[in-house]
Amino acid sequence: MTILYTVHPGGQYVNLENISDEEMQSGIKVYVNATNRCPCSCTFCLRTKKHMAESNTLWLKREPTLEEILAAFKKYDLNNFKEVIFCGFGEPLVRSDDLMQVADYIKSIRPDLPIRVNTVGLANQVHNRDIIPELKGRIDTVSISLNTPSKEEYYKLTRSKFGPDSQDYMLAFAKECKDYIPHVVLTVVDHVISDEEIAQCQKICDRLGVTLRVRPYEEN
Ligand code: SF4
Structure with a gap:
């Protein structure tokens, strides 16, 4: 089971157990693979293509327990x-x-080590409570998929189980995160949306006071 992994140039996921001491000592970004569950079913997500999901090294036949994640670290x-x-x-x-x-x-070991969460921004709906204050002091950056400036298009793309207002929930999540987390970033993927749509996304971010990051296609 791949619990901790890094990403090599070219986008290849590599289990931390398989990387060299030399690479480890050069300083790596470590990703935590804790769940396959998601409240969305994005049209572009590999998880929705079952055969591709199960052949992916990040597909979890079962979730690692908290103890297993801590033991991995x-x-x-x-x-x-x-x-x-x-x-x-x-x-x-x-x-x-x-x-x-x-x-x-x-x-507790390295207070200075930055921790980021890449999220769809619907956690308050998932848990039916406001979890954002719990991120304070623990998470340094929250990176949320904006996907598109259009609420209707967002729902079409993500097929969120929380319905047509899901983008509103996500934007409210981003706004509140600003009160607790030093860096709040909304992301879109280059080439998937037009320059005009990216400009509209920038306006949304300016209104919320958060950063827009245009990710190259395929980057993690
Ligand atoms: S948010 Fe979308 S792309 Fe990300 S895991 Fe969920 S379904 Fe897949």
Whole structure:
């Protein structure tokens, strides 16, 4: 099971157990693969293409327990890590309680190690409560998929189980995150949306006071 991995240039996921000491010591970004669950079913997500999902090294036949995630971290010298990212092949904040405990462990060893969450921004709906204050002091950056400036298009793309207002929920999540997390970033993917749509996304970010990041296609 791949719990911790890094991403090589070209987008290849590599289990941390398979990387060389030399690469480890050069300083790596470490991704945490805690769940395949997600409240969305994006049209572009590999998870929705079952045969591709199951052949992906990040597909989890079962979720690692909190203890297994902590044990995975304890195998390594955290001084070799330059960032930890809760990401993987699902929505990490589905397991926010467990991941906050992982963040506490990391910060207890290396308070300066940046921790990021890549999220769809619907965790408050998933848990039916406001989880954002719990991210304070644990998460340094939250990176949320904006996907498109259009609420209708967002729902068509993500097929969120929370319905047609899902983009509004996500934007409210981003806005509130600003009160608790130093860096709040909304992302779109280059070439998937037009320059005009990117300009509209920039306006949304300006209104919320958060950063827009245009990710190259295929980047993690
Ligand atoms: S939010 Fe991410 S993990 Fe969830 S369906 Fe969309 S692309 Fe897949």
